Amino acid sequence: MRCEDVLDQLNARADGELPANEAAALDAHLAECSQCRAAAESLQAIDAELRTAFASRRAAAARLAERAAAAVRASAGAPASIAPPAAESRWAWGQAIVGLAAGFLLAVALFRPWQPKSVVTPTLPQREPIARLAVASGWVEVQAAGDIPAFMCPPSAPIGRDSMVRTGPTERCEISLEDGNALRLDCNTEVTLRESEVVEVNHGRLWLTCEPGRKGIEIQSGGGTIVAKPPAHLAVDCQPQAARLMVVDGAANVQAGQESIEVGPGKQVRIVQGKVEEAPVSFDPVLETAWVNSVLALRGSEHPELVERVDRLLANVGAAKLSLLYEDELRRLGDDGVPPLVAYLAATRDTPNVAQRGTAARIVADVAQSRWIADLIALLTDANAEVRFHAARGLERLTGRNQGCDAQKWQSESWASCESAHEKWLNWWAANRDRYPAARRDIPAPTSPPF
Amino acid sequence: MSSDSDLVRLAQGGQLAAYEELVRRWSARVLALCHAKVRSVHTAEELAQETLLRGLRALATLEEPAKFGPWLCGIASRVCLDWLKSGQARQVSLDAMSDGQADAWVAQAGESPDEAAARADDHRRLLAEVASLPEPYREVILLYYYDDVTYRDVAAALGVSAATVNARLTQARAMLRERLSGMQR
Numbered sequence: 001m002r003c004e005d006v007l008d009q010l011n012a013r014a015d016g017e018l019p020a021n022e023a024a025a026l027d028a029h030l031a032e033c034s035q036c037r038a039a040a041e042s043l044q045a046i047d048a049e050l051r052t053a054f055a056s057r058r059a060a061a062a063r064l065a066e067r068a069a070a071a072v073r074a075s076a077g078a079p080a081s082i083a084p085p086a087a088e089s090r091w092a093w094g095q096a097i098v099g100l101a102a103g104f105l106l107a108v109a110l111f112r113p114w115q116p117k118s119v120v121t122p123t124l125p126q127r128e129p130i131a132r133l134a135v136a137s138g139w140v141e142v143q144a145a146g147d148i149p150a151f152m153c154p155p156s157a158p159i160g161r162d163s164m165v166r167t168g169p170t171e172r173c174e175i176s177l178e179d180g181n182a183l184r185l186d187c188n189t190e191v192t193l194r195e196s197e198v199v200e201v202n203h204g205r206l207w208l209t210c211e212p213g214r215k216g217i218e219i220q221s222g223g224g225t226i227v228a229k230p231p232a233h234l235a236v237d238c239q240p241q242a243a244r245l246m247v248v249d250g251a252a253n254v255q256a257g258q259e260s261i262e263v264g265p266g267k268q269v270r271i272v273q274g275k276v277e278e279a280p281v282s283f284d285p286v287l288e289t290a291w292v293n294s295v296l297a298l299r300g301s302e303h304p305e306l307v308e309r310v311d312r313l314l315a316n317v318g319a320a321k322l323s324l325l326y327e328d329e330l331r332r333l334g335d336d337g338v339p340p341l342v343a344y345l346a347a348t349r350d351t352p353n354v355a356q357r358g359t360a361a362r363i364v365a366d367v368a369q370s371r372w373i374a375d376l377i378a379l380l381t382d383a384n385a386e387v388r389f390h391a392a393r394g395l396e397r398l399t400g401r402n403q404g405c406d407a408q409k410w411q412s413e414s415w416a417s418c419e420s421a422h423e424k425w426l427n428w429w430a431a432n433r434d435r436y437p438a439a440r441r442d443i444p445a446p447t448s449p450p451f
Numbered sequence: 452m453s454s455d456s457d458l459v460r461l462a463q464g465g466q467l468a469a470y471e472e473l474v475r476r477w478s479a480r481v482l483a484l485c486h487a488k489v490r491s492v493h494t495a496e497e498l499a500q501e502t503l504l505r506g507l508r509a510l511a512t513l514e515e516p517a518k519f520g521p522w523l524c525g526i527a528s529r530v531c532l533d534w535l536k537s538g539q540a541r542q543v544s545l546d547a548m549s550d551g552q553a554d555a556w557v558a559q560a561g562e563s564p565d566e567a568a569a570r571a572d573d574h575r576r577l578l579a580e581v582a583s584l585p586e587p588y589r590e591v592i593l594l595y596y597y598d599d600v601t602y603r604d605v606a607a608a609l610g611v612s613a614a615t616v617n618a619r620l621t622q623a624r625a626m627l628r629e630r631l632s633g634m635q636r
Contacts (some may be wrong), residue, residue, distance in 0.1 A: 011621040015595075017602050017613075046628050050581075053574040054596040057492070061479035061597055064496055068478055068503040069471040297497075437536050 001029045006036050129158030130196040135298040136173035141166040166190040172295045182209045186291045201238040207292050208234045224256030224271035235289045242272040248285040286312045311343045318344025322356040335369040342375045352383035361387040365394030371438035377425045378443050381450035385411045415449040459516035474503050479598035481527050487590040488531035490582050502527040524608045580630050588623035
C-alpha cells in the first residue's frame with residue numbers, strides 16, 4: 001500500500017465511509033508508517049475544526065428549512081396544519097380555514113413560528129383597509145380590532161383600522177399606508193394602526209417614510225407624540241419606559257407633556273415618561289438603522305434606496321479600514337476588500353484631497369479584479385490626480401490598454417489632454433461591458449471639466 | 452422514514468405537507484450548494500429559498516420522483532447562475548465580510564472573552580479559506596459540513612460518484628490544512 005493511496009482511505013474512515021474489508025489493510029499500513037499516522041491526526045483536527053466552524057451554518061440551514069416550509073404554505077395560498085403530536089402522521093392535514101375577502105384570496109395560515117401551538121381559525125374582518133402589508137420576510141401577526149383573534153398575515157394582505165401588527169423574532173416587514181406613506185418594522189416590533197396617519201408603537205423599532213405631498217404621520221410612543229413633517233425619514237426605537245427618535249431626513253415635531261419641540265435632520269431625542277430629553281447629537285443613521293436594509297432587500301437588491309444605503313455603509317467601512325488597518329493588511333484582503341474602498345472613493349469625491357484616498361486608489365489599482373473596470377473608468381475623472389493615476393494604472397493592468405493616455409499623463413496633464421482618452425474608455429466599455437456581467441453597467445457622466 | 456419518491460408522489464397528488472418534509476430534508480444541501488456558488492451566506496439563503504419554491508412550482512414536471520434531489524440541485528444551480536449573471540454579485544463581498552461573525556463570538560463555558568475572540572478568529576479564517584477553494588472542492592466541503600450526509604448523498608446532489616466525493620474531500624481538507632499551516636508559519 002502506497003502512502004498516496006492511503007489518504008482517500010483515511011478520509012473515508014474519518015467520515016465513517018471506509019468499507020470494513022479495507023480497514024485491516026489500512027491499520028497495517030498505519031502501524032508501519034509514522035507519516036500516515038501524522039496525516040490521520042492532522043485530518044481529525046481539521047475535521048473537528050470544520051465541524052465547529054460550521055455549527056452556526058447548520059443552525060442557519062435549520063432556520064431556512066422552517067422559513068421555506070412556511071413560504072411553501074403561503075405560496076400555495078392554502079392553509080396548512082399545525083403538526084399533530086408525534087404519534088400521528090407528520091403531514092396529516094389540519095382543519096384550517098381559508099378566509100375569502102372581497103376580491104382577493106387570503107390564506108389564513110395557522111402556523112405561528114414563535115408560538116407554534118397557538119391555533120386560531122378566524123374569519124377575516126370585513127373592514128375597509130387603511131394599510132397593506134407590502135413585503136415581509138415571513139409571516140406577520142395581525143390582530144384586528146375587537147375580539148377577533150390574531151392571525152398570520154401573508155404579504156399583500158389588507159390591514160384594517162385599529163389593527164395591531166406584530167413581527168416575530170426573525171420577521172421584518174414594510175406596511176404601505178393608505179395615504180402613500182410607509183412603515184417598516186424590525187423584528188420583535190408591535191404597532192397599532194389607529195388610522196392611516198396615526199400609529200401607536202407598542203415596542204420595537206420602526207422606520208417611517210413620509211413622502212412629499214402626503215399627510216404628516218403621527219407616531220405615539222414613550223408617552224409622547226411625534227409628528228413627521230413630509231418629506232421625512234424617521235426611525236423610532238421604543239423601549240418599555242422610553243422612546244428614541246432619530247430624524248434621518250426632514251423634520252418632526254415632538255410633543256410630550258407641556259413641551260413641544262422641533263427636531264431637525266441628523267438630530268435625535270429621547271422621550272422618557274412623557275418628557276423630552278436631549279440625546280447625543282452624533283449618530284450614524286445608516287448604521288443605527290442597518291436592519292432596514294434587509295426589508296429593502298425584499299424588494300430586490302437593485303432597489304435604489306438599498307443601493308444607496310449599501311454604498312454609504314461600504315464607504316464607512318472603507319474609511320474605517322483605511323484608518324485602522326495597515327496597507328499590507330488591506331492588500332491581503334484581495335478583491336474582497338475592494339468594495340468598501342471603491343465606495344469610499346466615490347463617497348469622498350467632494351473632498352478629493354484627503355490623503356487616504358490615494359492609498360485606497362493604489363490598493364484598488366493593484367488588487368481589483370475585472371468587475372471593477374467600470375468603477376476605475378469613473379475614477380479617471382476624479383479631482384485628485386493621484387486617484388486618476390492609480391485608476392489608469394489599474395485599467396492598464398486589467399485590460400492591457402491605455403487608450404493612448406498612460407497613467408503618468410492622467411496625473412500630470414489637463415482634462416483637455418485626457419478628454420479624448422476618457423471618451424475612448426467610455427466607448428470601449430459600452431462595447432465590452434457584456435463581457436463583465438458582475439460589473440456595474442453604467443458610468444456616470446463627468447462634470448465638465450472634472451479636473 | 453418515507454423515501455423522497457414517496458414524498459414527491461404525495462406532493463404531486465396535492466399533499467403540500469409532503470413537500471414541506473422534502474424542504475426540511477433538502478434545504479441544508481440546497482443552501483450549501485448556493486453558498487458554494489455565490490460565496491455569500493445571506494444571498495445563498497435567499498437563493499436557496501427561491502430554489503425550494505421554484506421546486507414546488509415545477510414539481511408536476513418531475514417525471515422521476517427518485518431523482519428529486521439531483522433535480523432540485525439542478526434548479527439551485529440555475530437560480531445561482533441567473534443571479535451571478537444579473538450583476539448583483541457585486542454586493543457579495545459585503546455579505547461575505549459578515550459571514551458567521553456574529554454568532555461565532557459567543558463565549559463557551561469556561562472560555563475567556565479573549566479565548567472566544569481567538570476561536571472566532573480561527574473559524575473566520577477557516578471559513579475564508581473554504582470560500583477561496585476552487586468550486587469543486589468548496590462544494591463538497593460545504594455540502595458535507597452543512598448537513599449530516601453520506602458520500603452518496605453528496606454524490607447524488609452533485610451528480611458524481613461517491614469515490615469522487617471521497618477524493619475531493621481528501622484534496623479539499625489537504626488544501627485547507629496546507630493553507631492554514633502556511634498562515635501560522
